[in-house]
Amino acid sequence: MNTHVWLIGAGPGDPELITLKAVRLLSQADVVLVDDLVNPAILDHCPQARIIRVGKRGGCRSTPQAFIQRLLLRYAKQGRRVVRLKGGDPGIFGRGGEEAAWLARHGVGCEIVCGITAGLAAASEFGIPLTLRGAARGVTLLTAHTEDGSQPNWPALVQSGTTLVLYMGVATIEQTRQRLLDGGLPAETPVAMVEAASLPTQRARVSNVGHMDQDARDFALRSPAVLIIGEVAAWCRAEDLPARSAAC
Amino acid sequence: MNTHVWLIGAGPGDPELITLKAVRLLSQADVVLVDDLVNPAILDHCPQARIIRVGKRGGCRSTPQAFIQRLLLRYAKQGRRVVRLKGGDPGIFGRGGEEAAWLARHGVGCEIVCGITAGLAAASEFGIPLTLRGAARGVTLLTAHTEDGSQPNWPALVQSGTTLVLYMGVATIEQTRQRLLDGGLPAETPVAMVEAASLPTQRARVSNVGHMDQDARDFALRSPAVLIIGEVAAWCRAEDLPARSAAC
Numbered sequence: 001m002n003t004h005v006w007l008i009g010a011g012p013g014d015p016e017l018i019t020l021k022a023v024r025l026l027s028q029a030d031v032v033l034v035d036d037l038v039n040p041a042i043l044d045h046c047p048q049a050r051i052i053r054v055g056k057r058g059g060c061r062s063t064p065q066a067f068i069q070r071l072l073l074r075y076a077k078q079g080r081r082v083v084r085l086k087g088g089d090p091g092i093f094g095r096g097g098e099e100a101a102w103l104a105r106h107g108v109g110c111e112i113v114c115g116i117t118a119g120l121a122a123a124s125e126f127g128i129p130l131t132l133r134g135a136a137r138g139v140t141l142l143t144a145h146t147e148d149g150s151q152p153n154w155p156a157l158v159q160s161g162t163t164l165v166l167y168m169g170v171a172t173i174e175q176t177r178q179r180l181l182d183g184g185l186p187a188e189t190p191v192a193m194v195e196a197a198s199l200p201t202q203r204a205r206v207s208n209v210g211h212m213d214q215d216a217r218d219f220a221l222r223s224p225a226v227l228i229i230g231e232v233a234a235w236c237r238a239e240d241l242p243a244r245s246a247a248c
Numbered sequence: 249m250n251t252h253v254w255l256i257g258a259g260p261g262d263p264e265l266i267t268l269k270a271v272r273l274l275s276q277a278d279v280v281l282v283d284d285l286v287n288p289a290i291l292d293h294c295p296q297a298r299i300i301r302v303g304k305r306g307g308c309r310s311t312p313q314a315f316i317q318r319l320l321l322r323y324a325k326q327g328r329r330v331v332r333l334k335g336g337d338p339g340i341f342g343r344g345g346e347e348a349a350w351l352a353r354h355g356v357g358c359e360i361v362c363g364i365t366a367g368l369a370a371a372s373e374f375g376i377p378l379t380l381r382g383a384a385r386g387v388t389l390l391t392a393h394t395e396d397g398s399q400p401n402w403p404a405l406v407q408s409g410t411t412l413v414l415y416m417g418v419a420t421i422e423q424t425r426q427r428l429l430d431g432g433l434p435a436e437t438p439v440a441m442v443e444a445a446s447l448p449t450q451r452a453r454v455s456n457v458g459h460m461d462q463d464a465r466d467f468a469l470r471s472p473a474v475l476i477i478g479e480v481a482a483w484c485r486a487e488d489l490p491a492r493s494a495a496c
Contacts, residue, residue, distance in 0.1 A: 009372075016272065019364065021264035089368055090377075092387065097377025097483065114364050114372035116267065120337055124257075124362035129338075129345025131391070137400055138390030139340065140410055143379070152385055152409060159404035162388055235345065 004076035004108055007096050009089040009115015010034075014198035015041040017116045025113065030080040033071060037087035037224065039199075049083070065095070069102045076108045089117040093143050093167055117141065119165035122197035122226045126204050127237045130163050135231040138162035144169040144176055154183035163230035170223050174213040180229070185209050190233035195225040204238040252324035252356055255344050257337040257363015258282075262446035263289040265364045273361065278328035281319060285335035285472065287447075297331070313343070317350045324356045337365040341391050341415055365389065367413035370445035370474045374452050375485040378411050383479040386410035392417040392424055402431035411478035418471045422461040428477065433457050438481035443473040452486040 006025050011017040026032065026046040034043065036055025043051055052071065054063040068084075075082045090096030090112050100110040119141050123130045130139040140160060142152055145168040157164055158180065169176055181187060187210030194204045207215035209229065228236070254273050259265040274280065274294040282291065284303025291299055300319065302311040316332075323330045338344030338360050348358040367389050371378045378387040388408060390400055393416040405412055406428065417424055429435060435458030442452045455463035457477065476484070 011267070014269070016269035017267050017362070019259070019265050019267060020271065021262070023268065024264065089372070091368065091371050091379070093379050095381075097380045097480070100375060100377070101483075110375070112372040112375060114265070114368045116362050116364065117368070120339065120362045120365070123339050124337070124360040127348060127358070127360060129348070131339070131341050131389075132345045133343075133395070137394065138388055140386055140388040140408065141379075142386030142410065146385065147381070153407050156404045156407035156409070159401050160388065160408050161401050161404070162390065232345070235349075 005082045005110045007090045008113040010038040011116040012118040012121035012198040029083040031075045032083045034085040089115045092117045122194035136163040143167045154179040158183040158185045166227040192228040192233035192236035206236045253330045253358045255338045256361040258286040259364040260366040260369035260446040277331040279323045280331045282333040337363045340365045370442035384411040391415045402427040406431040406433045414475040440476040440481035440484035454484045
């Protein structure tokens with residue numbers, strides 16, 4: 001099975017938060033299929049390539065997944081060097097696994113190049129250590145958005161003792177608040193709400209579980225955003241970054 | 249509070265898995281304090297800087313943390329551009345939070361630049377999607393190693409429905425196996441053991457919870473390694489990478 005497709009993480013938004021490996025592979029690509037959460041500045045690394053935008057934002061219908069996969073397959077079978085460029089890390093809520101599995105079933109191998117996922121960037125940008133001795137012995141990345149509407153096991157997540165980093169959680173923040181409280185998380189547990197992590201427009205506010213929905217409304221929190229839930233969220237130094245965020 | 253210290257993630261080992269931002273900041277540094285898990289090739293980006301090696305491997309005594317912090321402070325107060333370069337991501341098991349907090353208490357600000365953490369690199373290198381609809385709605389990064397010997401809440405982690413990625417877990421793999429079984433995880437749950445992720449010497453083996461300790465011995469699994477535990481670990485395509493790993 002030949003590898004003709006590189007599934008590459010473009011990072012969280014800041015065009016400098018991409019890896020050297022991704023830059024090299026982009027510069028060698030014939031065709032690049034790119035998600036619309038990817039910063040267009042990153043495409044400066046592949047002026048030679050044919051660019052195909054295949055945006056898929058949560059909740060919106062745009063390019064169907066099956067069509068994206070058929071495009072990848074067609075170009076790969078033509079012997080082109082095909083890059084599939086995704087926001088963040090392809091293996092974290094990126095459906096990278098589904099695309100790779102489908103390609104494998106059709107005889108095309110796929111190499112995955114990891115990227116900086118938004119939750120880790122959000123933490124770094126605002127000085128939050130996701131793990132911290134005595135406060136958080138691990139970190140859990142999870143999503144509030146599922147197509148079937150099912151919920152994660154909130155009581156278990158609360159009991160896990162890990163920092164929780166919730167992706168795609170703005171629209172359902174009221175329900176999340178209630179489920180965290182029902183799951184046993186104290187209302188005063190800090191929550192850092194980070195919007196547009198690593199972009200010039202990034203901003204953050206510290207709240208707590210009890211007030212997170214109200215504070216998100218007051219702050220006009222919009223997607224893309226992550227919620228960092230746990231003791232370490234109190235480290236969020238939103239106020240230290242006036243140049244990047246007038247709101248903090 | 250002036251920012252003179254950049255706490256930078258060097259990534260998992262492959263010198264190409266560092267960000268453009270890290271490369272730029274390294275090229276502008278006066279002093280670089282570097283952990284010994286960082287690939288020396290990365291220091292090619294800062295030939296102008298004074299390099300100070302301050303290795304700290306788990307279990308071994310080397311440069312004491314207090315001494316590292318005093319060095320950071322001294323150079324920062326001299327007005328030098330100081331980079332603290334750590335393996336992986338500074339906010340994930342890197343004690344980056346402790347160093348940043350100590351510096352802040354002494355009047356020195358610290359900017360954190362995230363990096364690719366080993367668990368995410370291990371997954372990408374071997375084709376494992378850490379999240380997958382229907383199989384893993386999130387991923388938890390955690391460590392088996394703590395100074396006080398305390399254990400995470402294994403039953404809660406098992407119940408969380410997330411892929412578990414265990415760092416620094418080789419020495420205690422027998423105990424981990426038992427705790428996962430006691431926590432209710434089925435013995436046949438797949439486990440991917442990945443050693444030296446992203447380096448030319450990387451290798452992996454797929455096992456399961458019931459046999460993970462025996463298989464780790466047969467495979468002569470050594471640190472640094474991560475254990476990826478969950479349904480998605482079955483995707484590990486160790487055998488697809490003969491050029492990188494004679495053992496698979």
